[in-house]
Amino acid sequence: MEFGLSKEQKLLRASITDFMKKECTVEYMRELDKKEEYPYTIYDKMAKLDYFGLPFPEEYGGSGLKAIDLVIIGEAMARFSFEIAAGFGISIFCGLNILKHGTKEQIKFYVPKVINGDIRLSIAITEPDAGSDATALSTSAVLEDDHWIINGQKTFQTAADVDNTTMCVFVRTDESVPKSKGISMILIPNDAKGVKITRIKTLSRKMLHTCEIFFDNVKVPKENLLGNLNEGMKILLSGLELERLFVCSTYNGATQTALDMALKYAKNRVQFGRPIGTFQAIGHMLADMQTQTDSATLLTNRAAWLYDQGIPCMKEVSMAKLFGSETYVKIANQGMQIMGGYGYTMDFEMQRHFRDSRVLTVSAGSSEMQRTGIARAMGLKVV
Amino acid sequence: MDFGLTKEQKMLKESISDFMKKECSPDYIKELDEKEEYPYKLIKKMAKLGWLGMPIPEEYGGSGMNAIDFMVVGEEMSRYSFEVTGAFGISVFCALNIIKHGTKEQINKFIPEMLKADIRFSIAITEPDAGSDALALSTSCVLEDDQWVINGQKAFQTAADAKNNIINVFVRTDDTLPRHKGISMVLVPNDIKGVTITRTHTLSRKLIHTCEVFFDNVKVPKDNLVGELNDGWNILMSGLALERLFACASYVGAAQAALDMALEYAKNRVQFGRPIGTFQAIGHMLADMQTEIDAARLLAYRAAWLYDNGKPCMKEVSMAKLFGSETYVKVANQGMQVMGGYGYTMDFEMQRHFRDSRVLTVSAGSSQMQRTSIARAMGLKVV
Numbered sequence: 001m002e003f004g005l006s007k008e009q010k011l012l013r014a015s016i017t018d019f020m021k022k023e024c025t026v027e028y029m030r031e032l033d034k035k036e037e038y039p040y041t042i043y044d045k046m047a048k049l050d051y052f053g054l055p056f057p058e059e060y061g062g063s064g065l066k067a068i069d070l071v072i073i074g075e076a077m078a079r080f081s082f083e084i085a086a087g088f089g090i091s092i093f094c095g096l097n098i099l100k101h102g103t104k105e106q107i108k109f110y111v112p113k114v115i116n117g118d119i120r121l122s123i124a125i126t127e128p129d130a131g132s133d134a135t136a137l138s139t140s141a142v143l144e145d146d147h148w149i150i151n152g153q154k155t156f157q158t159a160a161d162v163d164n165t166t167m168c169v170f171v172r173t174d175e176s177v178p179k180s181k182g183i184s185m186i187l188i189p190n191d192a193k194g195v196k197i198t199r200i201k202t203l204s205r206k207m208l209h210t211c212e213i214f215f216d217n218v219k220v221p222k223e224n225l226l227g228n229l230n231e232g233m234k235i236l237l238s239g240l241e242l243e244r245l246f247v248c249s250t251y252n253g254a255t256q257t258a259l260d261m262a263l264k265y266a267k268n269r270v271q272f273g274r275p276i277g278t279f280q281a282i283g284h285m286l287a288d289m290q291t292q293t294d295s296a297t298l299l300t301n302r303a304a305w306l307y308d309q310g311i312p313c314m315k316e317v318s319m320a321k322l323f324g325s326e327t328y329v330k331i332a333n334q335g336m337q338i339m340g341g342y343g344y345t346m347d348f349e350m351q352r353h354f355r356d357s358r359v360l361t362v363s364a365g366s367s368e369m370q371r372t373g374i375a376r377a378m379g380l381k382v383v
Numbered sequence: 384m385d386f387g388l389t390k391e392q393k394m395l396k397e398s399i400s401d402f403m404k405k406e407c408s409p410d411y412i413k414e415l416d417e418k419e420e421y422p423y424k425l426i427k428k429m430a431k432l433g434w435l436g437m438p439i440p441e442e443y444g445g446s447g448m449n450a451i452d453f454m455v456v457g458e459e460m461s462r463y464s465f466e467v468t469g470a471f472g473i474s475v476f477c478a479l480n481i482i483k484h485g486t487k488e489q490i491n492k493f494i495p496e497m498l499k500a501d502i503r504f505s506i507a508i509t510e511p512d513a514g515s516d517a518l519a520l521s522t523s524c525v526l527e528d529d530q531w532v533i534n535g536q537k538a539f540q541t542a543a544d545a546k547n548n549i550i551n552v553f554v555r556t557d558d559t560l561p562r563h564k565g566i567s568m569v570l571v572p573n574d575i576k577g578v579t580i581t582r583t584h585t586l587s588r589k590l591i592h593t594c595e596v597f598f599d600n601v602k603v604p605k606d607n608l609v610g611e612l613n614d615g616w617n618i619l620m621s622g623l624a625l626e627r628l629f630a631c632a633s634y635v636g637a638a639q640a641a642l643d644m645a646l647e648y649a650k651n652r653v654q655f656g657r658p659i660g661t662f663q664a665i666g667h668m669l670a671d672m673q674t675e676i677d678a679a680r681l682l683a684y685r686a687a688w689l690y691d692n693g694k695p696c697m698k699e700v701s702m703a704k705l706f707g708s709e710t711y712v713k714v715a716n717q718g719m720q721v722m723g724g725y726g727y728t729m730d731f732e733m734q735r736h737f738r739d740s741r742v743l744t745v746s747a748g749s750s751q752m753q754r755t756s757i758a759r760a761m762g763l764k765v766v
Contacts, residue, residue: 001451002385003688068384263761275763283758283765284751290761291682291702298681299674305386319674368667375666378646378673380658382666 003298005072012069013076019049020080026349029081033352036206038162039084047117052092055242060099060111067242067304071249075297078253082356085250087159087208093243094121094168097185101227101235106187110166120162122190124154124169124213125236131156132369134170135179135233139215141171141186143222148186150194150218156363160211161197165190167213170232183232187224194218204355241307244317247364248300251324251357255293255331258353262286262335265342282338289331296324315377322370325360332357386681392452396459402432403463409732412464412590416735419589421545422467430500435475438625443482443494450625450687454632458680461636465739466590468633473542473591476626477504477551480568484610484618489570493549503545505573507537507552507596508619514539515752517553518562518616522598524554524569526605531569533577533601539746543594544580548573550596553615566615570607577601587738624690627700630747631683634707634740638676638714641736645669645718648725665721672714679707698760705753708743715740 005013023042032039046052055070056062065073077085095114098106098121113119130136139152150171154160160167167188174182190197196214227235263286266277276282299320306313332353336343343350361367375382388396406425415422429435438453439445448456461468478497481504482490496502513519522535533554537543543550550571557565573580579597610618646669649660659665682703689696715736719726726733744750758765 001387001684001688003685004384004692263763267762277758277763278765280751280755280765283763284754286761286763287705287754287757290757291706294685294699294702295678295682295706298685299678301384302386302677302681305384309387316677319677322670323674323678368663371667371670372663374670374673375660378669379650380646380660380666380669382661382663 009069009072012065013072016073016076017079019046020077024080024084029084029349029352033206036209038159038209039087039207040163042084043088044117046088047115050115051088052095052117053115055092055096056099056111056115060107061115067245067307068301070242070246071300071304074246074249075253075256075300078250079257082250082254082353083205083207085253086247089243089246089250090123090159091121093239093246094123096242097168097235097239098187098226100238101185101231103223105223106226110187118164120159120165122157122159122162122165122167124157124160124167126156127153128155132366134236135183137170137172137183139169139171141173141184146222147219148222148224150186150188150215150220152215154213154215156200157197157211157213158205159208160190160213161199161209162190168226169215170236173232174230177230180233182230183236184229185226185232185235186220187226188215188218188220192218192220203358204352205359241303241313241317244321244364245300245304245307248296248303248317248320248324251328251360252293252297252300254353254356255296255324255328258328258332258335258350258357259286259289259293261348261350261353262289262331262338262343265339269340276338285334285338289334292323292327293331296320296327299323315374318365318370318373318377321365322367322374325357326367328353328357329361388455392455395452396455399456399459400462402429403460407463407467412467412735416466416589419592421542421592422464422470422590423546425467426470426503427500429471430498433498434471435478435500436498438475439478439482439494439498443490444498450628450690451684453625454628454684454687457629457632458636458639461633462640464590465633465637465736466588468636469588469630470542470545470591472626472629472633473505474500474503476622476629477506479625480551480618480622481570481609483621484568484614486606488606489609493570502547502549503542505540505542505545505548505550507540507543507550509539510536511538515749517619518566520553520555520566522552522554524552524556524567529605530602531605531607533569533571533598533603535598537596537598539583540580540594540596541588541746542591543573543596544582544592545573550578551609552596552598553619556615557613560613563616565613566619567612568609568615568618569603570609571598571601571603575601575603586741587735588742624686624696624700627704627747628683628687628690630743631679631686631700631703631707634711634743635676635680635683637736637739638679638707638711641711641715641718641733641740642669642672642676644732644736645672645714645721645726648722652723659721668717668721672717675706675710676714679703679710682706698757701748701753701756701760704748705750705757708740709750711736711740712744 053062054065058064141148141150173184194216200210202210269276303316303320372382436445437448441447524533552571556567577599583593585593652659686699686703
């Protein structure tokens with residue numbers, strides 16, 4: 001066993017940290033949060049530094065980083081902003097799916113543009129009646145001549161309304177086969193005719209936006225189908241582990257930041273003549289918080305290591321997702337408790353952690369779905 | 384990072400497992416538990432295989448195992464019996480302290496015998512008025528001519544009454560110095576004149592016994608002092624990390640065994656026409672249990688890795704102790720819930736896990752003391 005970072009990994013972490021410290025200041029975050037603006041500037045800068053190419057193979061212009069490196073990046077980035085780290089990941093993981101399942105032409109068209117930031121990718125699965133039960137999706141795609149005609153509605157779509165975004169839309173292409181077998185994935189630019197996007201205002205995700213998408217006879221060329229017809233679920237699942245791993249690492253980074261903030265406050269805030277952190281009630285709470293945060297990080301890194309070894313790891317990824325998201329929610333809540341009235345004000349970042357974290361036990365597979373996945377991996381046919 | 388076991392570690396684990404499967408059957412443990420008997424036979428067999436020397440340096444007849452390897456041993460052993468693992472560990476850690484701080488004569492006299500299990504060691508710190516506040520110990524030890532004369536009382540002494548046991552007694556040798564500077568460690572055979580040992584009957588520890596030890600003008604030779612006079616606290620602290628690590632590994636192994644039992648039951652127990660593990664209420668509970676055990680295991684091995692690399696690790700050891708013991712208690716309790724009325728009967732092992740686990744958030748440093756020390760390591764002067 002080996003729990004340390006290699007020299008290269010330490011350098012990688014340091015360079016991400018340096019970049020974020022400079023470019024992702026608290027003031028910048030607050031401004032975007034308040035204006036509800038997508039962080040174009042910082043992503044443009046990341047693109048210039050080739051950050052978006054980090055996990056892509058070198059032959060496609062990337063750096064060929066492994067899962068374990070990616071979780072180091074995600075954690076380091078999310079220490080400064082969960083939203084920016086999450087938004088960073090979306091394009092990348094959709095891009096990796098194109099690389100894995102696309103035609104030569106699709107790869108040639110999309111991958112370089114994703115890496116240099118000219119286009120972004122978002123993913124569209126969820127519908128009003130298909131949440132955790134994703135295979136219930138019903139947005140239809142029918143081939144007419146050389147075009148797909150898409151009709152239907154997607155909901156809770158992160159970053160769908162951003163400039164130059166192509167959506168990776170999961171659609172129903174065959175109703176006559178079992179529901180998981182009639183799904184395909186089609187690439188649809190978000191400014192195509194017949195696409196209407198409206199915002200859903202939520203507690204957080206102010207920069208990335210959460211959207212509803214309506215497809216009204218949207219027409220895209222036949223070539224926009226990714227992979228084989230009716231193999232959409234396979235595509236979705238093939239990239240899921242790595243995407244989740246990255247997501248877990250962003251939870252862990254953000255959690256540590258929230259904890260550090262509460263810890264610093266507890267050291268400086270004097271009540272009853274001494275720092276509140278010296279009272280057992282607060283000190284012990286912080287000790288538990290750090291223990292749980294360390295556990296979450298270890299679960300994530302363990303799963304990433306398994307992934308890199310080619311060992312099946314869906315159970316371990318689910319554990320990391322479950323424990324990591326629950327921990328962030330808990331720490332943000334306890335952090336707010338420690339910071340008292342100040343934590344509740346918009347002048348401190350704790351309220352942002354409280355808002356950012358709350359949806360994470362729901363999104364990207366709810367805690368309940370993770371538990372079901374883990375239980376099934378343990379041999380229990382939970383229904 | 385590397386979260387896997389080496390080939391050698393896998394073989395080690397297997398050899399422990401093979402031995403325990405054969406020699407430490409549920410029936411054997413049940414019999415000892417009912418008769419309240421120390422596992423003499425089993426420990427003797429272990430000694431014959433050289434196991435008592437595992438972490439002891441080769442020059443003293445051991446195998447010089449590092450912490451991670453020894454954790455692998457502890458975890459695997461404890462899957463079969465937490466108490467046997469405890470009995471095994473106590474002697475080993477006392478022996479390591481004697482090797483580290485004793486004279487050549489003491490080492491030559493005691494270690495070879497201990498390796499053969501001809502003698503064993505127990506440790507005596509706690510007193511009626513010195514529990515978590517161990518420095519309050521007051522058992523006195525005065526040098527008269529060439530002998531130490533000991534008077535006082537120790538409480539909650541594990542395995543003090545086993546045959547051929549030498550108690551490593553922490554005593555007050557100087558009342559005038561600050562509390563932690565007036566403590567020494569003296570070796571006291573448990574069968575000499577003036578030593579009275581009575582059992583404290585407890586919920587578990589039926590094999591290794593919990594005892595009160597009374598010292599009434601007990602005389603031992605001057606040479607029975609280990610290390611420097613008044614340096615007892617340093618001796619105690621010097622071995623603490625490794626001992627705690629081993630304890631953590633044993634929590635994890637026992638918790639996994641309890642979980643496996645509940646899981647097996649949940650797969651086979653049919654109610655309402657289907658195995659109860661397929662109901663979400665049970666399946667999700669088991670998923671959480673495994674996630675927490677994995678986290679406890681990762682915390683324990685992370686700390687052991689730090690230890691083996693000579694890095695400061697007391698905070699990480701405390702986290703592993705805190706999370707590991709709390710997890711075993713939780714898992715045994717939930718395991719009993721899963722197994723329903725059967726878990727409550729003496730015919731199943733779950734009640735033993737329930738009993739074995741309950742004291743572990745109290746012994747070897749309570750959860751509250753662990754939180755205090757984690758918080759202090761985080762820079763909070765918790766009082």
